[in-house]
Structures are given as C-alpha cells and as structure tokens.
Amino acid sequence: MATPRGFSFVGGEVGDWRILGCDVVIGEPLPTASRLDIVEALIEKPPAGAAWSLRGVTSNERYVTRNERAQLVVKQPALGRAEASHAALIPIGKSSAWWELTQDERRELFEERSKHIAIGLRYLPAVARRLHHCRDLGEPFDFLTWFEYPPEHSEAFEELVRELRRSDEWKYVDREIDIRVVREGR
C-alpha cells in the first residue's frame, strides 16, 4: 500500500531521538524503548528490535476555519529547526462517545468550548507541530501529534499540554501517552 503522507514512529534501540520519558496520561501503557526513529512511510511490520511502531498520515484539517488557518499560517514554524532539540510524541485515542458526535457537536467541543486552536496559537512560534491521523488505519490510537521546541520553551510546552488536558474536549480522551525525546543523532 503506497500511502502518501504516511509516517511511522518506531520505539526501540535506534533512531535520532533519545527517549527521556514515556508517561501514561490515561489508558494502557506502551512497552519500554530507549530511542525513537521516525520513518517517512507507513512501514508494514515493525523492524527487528522495535518495542512498538505507531503509524499515521497527515490529512486535510477537520475543524479549522479559514480565519483560524490564516492566523496559524502566519505564526506556525516549520519542523526541523536546529534549535528545536526537544520534542514530544503524544499518541491519543478518543472514546466512542466522541466519534458518535456529529461534526457540529465535535467542532463546538473542540473550539467553542475547549479553545483547542486558540490555546495552540498562544504557543506559536515556540512549538512546531504535525498532526497524524490513524483511526481509519486500524491503529491502536486515533491521533499522533509530534511537537518540536527549543529547550528554553520547555516550561511553555508543559503549560500547553496542561491547558489542553483541562479542556472539555479532553474528557473524551480514553488513551494518551506522553513521550518526551531529545535529538542526539544516531
């Protein structure tokens, strides 16, 4: 299956990113791994030595409006900045109650009540991010979000995830792992 826009995050013993911590926020944990490798493809089988492999695809935005995108485009930095040596991979699963909501109800929870986009905007351009969708791939999570930030913005990043976890939207999260990594080269 030649899927464009596919990414695989492989936890194991190799990869450019050293794993500093892997905290269970809610739900089942992941097996222990020391390094994270990011592969720009949907790999069919985890490589030998991998503890886990999580896959997702970037896709069209599901909630952002034209006005919101205009604000994001101006402020959001690219991934791969030399100074952004710290990163987080946050896999999330949402409950069936979330997925049974209609589009207007999910949007209302996501932004009008939880300010997901507005909160994220306040942490730009410190934090770069890429969202990967995986629910329709049959993966164990629904989303994988990858964040990169310079170490001086570590406390700002903690505040960002705290704010999002206090929101009404987060009441629909039934699995979340918070994996922190630092870039080290292979």
Add this chain to the structure above:
Amino acid sequence: MATPRGFSFVGGEVGDWRILGCDVVIGEPLPTASRLDIVEALIEKPPAGAAWSLRGVTSNERYVTRNERAQLVVKQPALGRAEASHAALIPIGKSSAWWELTQDERRELFEERSKHIAIGLRYLPAVARRLHHCRDLGEPFDFLTWFEYPPEHSEAFEELVRELRRSDEWKYVDREIDIRVVREGR
C-alpha cells in the same frame, strides 16, 4: 493491518453482483470486469483474476449536523433488503483544490450551496447507501459510495446522481466512475 470497518470491492470474474456497466464520468477509466465481489475486510492484494480492487473504511461523518443526522436516521433504510437487487458503486476522487479548503469552506460547498444531504434525503427510503473513505489509505479514489435500490426506483436513482453532478460541490470531482450492478448470486 487489522483495520475494522474496512471493505474491499473487487472487480473480476466472481462475486454476487453482475456488472451491467462501468461508465467514466470524469478521469481515468477502470479495467473491464464482469462481476463485483464485496469483501468485508481490507484485502492486501487483489485476488488472482481480479481486474481491480478498491478499498475503503466507514468512518465518522465529516459534515452532517445533529439535526441532519436525526432526519437521516428516521428515513434511511438498511443495506441488504431482498427487493434491492440493483446497486451502484461510485468511486470518486476530489481535486487538491477541494482538500486545501478549510472545514467551514467545505461544509458551505457541501450543504449550504450544493444541498448534498438535503438532496439525498429526498431519495430516502428508496436508496440505501454506505460511504467508504479511502484518501488516507493511499487508494486511487477518495471515496467509494455503495448504493442499493429496488429496480422500480431506478429512474429515481438516475435523478439523484444527476442532481448531485449538477452541484457546485461536483466541480471539485476530478475522477468518477459509475459502476452499475445487479444481484445474481455466485
């Protein structure tokens, strides 16, 4: 990959549905096949003798509001009615211009301007349908819609697809095949 909600539509020489016609509405054609087999799984490789295999997953709704869903739930019939011996598989691809629109712009085109849901509602309960998403699977189409209807509603079904193809939303369709089948058993 154990994907729930996955379906494969296989055009070849076997299957419960005999292919009556396979019209190119816009874009590249599909190879010729005489029968359609529907498999309730995402098959990795087309079986021997298959001319084509198209795969998709059912997923959460992307545009329907609570009020619209309430109207749909009351009127929409189940698939598999004994009298619904006629069916259509309509694979569709949308242009990059569509996918670059924001959610509010796509919703506006989909319903406020094109009345996609309102038009569909007028043909219920004659026509049963199931929508499969496939863009994020790396498939050649973005959507596969499967429709079933009794032969006495054939003209109504033609009017339904004509109406949808006249809409502003359809200006973003860059590939569409209209495959008509009749149930015959194996």
